[in-house]
Amino acid sequence: MTGWPDTPVIYEVNTAVWLAELTRAAGEPVTLGSATDADWDAVTPAGADAVWLMGVWERSPAGLELARANAGLLESFREALPDLRDADIIGSPYCVRRYVADDRFGGPSGLAAARAALTARGVRLILDYVPNHVAPDHPWVTEHPEFFIQGDDDDLKADPAGWLPVGAHVLAHGRDPYFPPWPDVVQLNAFAPAARAATAQTLSDIAGQCDGIRCDMAMLMFNDIFGKTWGSRAGQRPAEEFWPAVITELRTRHPETVLIAEAYWDTEWTLQQQGFGFAYDKRLYDRILSGNPPDVRGHLLADLSYQSRMLRFLENHDEPRIAGQLPAVLERAAAVTIATLPGATMWHEGQFEGRRVRDPVFLERRPDEPPDQELAAWYRDLLRKVGEHRVRTGAWQLLPATGWPDNQSGDNIIAWCWTPADDAGEVRRHVVVVNLSAAPAQAQIPLPWPDLAGRQWNLVDLLSGEEFARDGGQLASPGLYVDMQPGQFYLLAVRAVA
8 A cells, every 4th residue: 555545535433432332342452452453444445545543642640630630521511411420531532641552442553553554454543642632741841841831930929720839940820822721731842943843743743653643733833823822921932933943853764654634624725735634624514514505615615726635524532522513314415525625535443323412522322223224225325326337537627507687596506517537428527416494405517528519418316326318519508407305415436438
């Protein structure tokens, strides 16, 4: 297995929850090293290119105690898991004590076995990195206090929730500029040269164990954002940005590792320019949930060089389950949208089965929810069909969906096509049409291929199996006519009739 596809499909798995459920089912401990072939098959759906094992690193005992003593966190845990037990709380995967695979998950040998199991299936492994902070018992806290934002006793007295005494030093708790400090982590100093060097080394160590790295809250490390958050406490602002500095070093040792940025605040393009292969497309997620299809279409007008490096999703461990956010009639149309756009696509374990409770990342157990087997089969068929038919191959193009003076419902229809560079006109052209609104809509969609006229064409819906015979001249102008119910969609293979 060499390189990454241009449009990778990623499947996120909550490592702790997954292994705990396997353990309960087996009646004995199951780790990354002892998971069976059937276990790995279940988390590598056909069409997936990578699995993100979220939360494999050693969790902090100090962070765990803080979590167990935090009334607000405990309330959120019980909301998600009403029969919460103390043993369910294992600490946050983003309160990292060491970037070493946690012994409870099988340690480094178990992680190596997991990578081998994925590689045998042609699937890549993605792991986490948290650049902004570490656990209060991370070795750096006592060995290298110069890596951190430092204060003094006056800061501790004035804001005890924002600072932590460590030996002769007072260190800041981690934070982003819009929220109170996180009580279980300590803030690294993105301006400190020694901290940057340590980051580059840590990234390199992680890259030696996987194929891709998802970087948590990556934009917090921008010079502008970090400087506004910490002011003079951060010291002299470096001339070079954080990410180019550490990524350049990483590339000397691991040139093929794909970096994924968790990104907010319209920082995606900048992160792409600073060396990330993909950045979260949170704006598309928000616009799909808003129920305003013209906003989604406007988002898809962005330059293709930008779109092709976005990561599209409907849920992840930070977002509510999509089954509770969209009406069922619209969820599948949204999934077809995500599955067939340029860039990377991310799916979340449990999404296919229609789970509604978002698992707090501090817990290794989640509530039992009856799986929607029909929905799960549909999702897996979607991924398989998109992969088997190489839908996302070649040139992507957003298509117009035009209405009539007395019917502008076509504004709710969005359409695009894919044209492979080596297309000979027979098989691998694809058209996707979705109605992302809760109302019926009609439109005509002119298809862009110059060889349509003078031939008959079959349009085969890859998901339903329906076939439509159409005249090529009509497909070119006035276009493919569609009359769509709320949430209806088409994933069409366009094939010339011999």
